[in-house]
Amino acid sequence: xxxxxxxxxxxxxxxxxxxxxxxxxxxxxIYQIDxxxxxxxxxxxxxxxxxxxxxxxHTIISDxxxxxxxxxxxxxxxRLHP
Numbered sequence: 001x002x003x004x005x006x007x008x009x010x011x012x013x014x015x016x017x018x019x020x021x022x023x024x025x026x027x028x029x030i031y032q033i034d035x036x037x038x039x040x041x042x043x044x045x046x047x048x049x050x051x052x053x054x055x056x057x058h059t060i061i062s063d064x065x066x067x068x069x070x071x072x073x074x075x076x077x078x079r080l081h082p
Contacts, residue, residue, distance in 0.1 A: 001040070001062050001067045002023075002038035002062075002063045002066040002068065003038050003048060003050065003051070003060050004060070004061055004062070004063035004064075004066075005024075005030060005031050005032060005050075005059060005060050006059050006061060008056050008058070009030035009056070010055075011026070012054075012055060014053045014055065015049075015053060015060065018053050020041065020044040020045070020049070021037045021080055023036075023037035023038040033060075036076075037080065038066075039074075040073055042070060042073040042074055042076075043073075043078070043081065048060070
């Protein structure tokens with residue numbers, strides 16, 4: 001599944017440069033994650049880097065509206081990085 005940045009985001013700018021898929025961008029008020037580009041860092045790292053660098057706990061969570069298996073995340077990684 002893709003990740004989601006909640007309203008707890010303080011716009012600290014830590015997550016955006018860490019995303020290897022360029023899935024994070026500033027929206028009108030807070031950063032947003034493009035679920036079509038988010039692989040939860042599958043293919044790059046053992047865990048999502050955006051979550052590990054975020055200074056506010058539970059700000060970046062699994063998106064309940066975008067459910068994907070690890071195989072689907074891997075397939076997306078392969079499409080994004082041929």
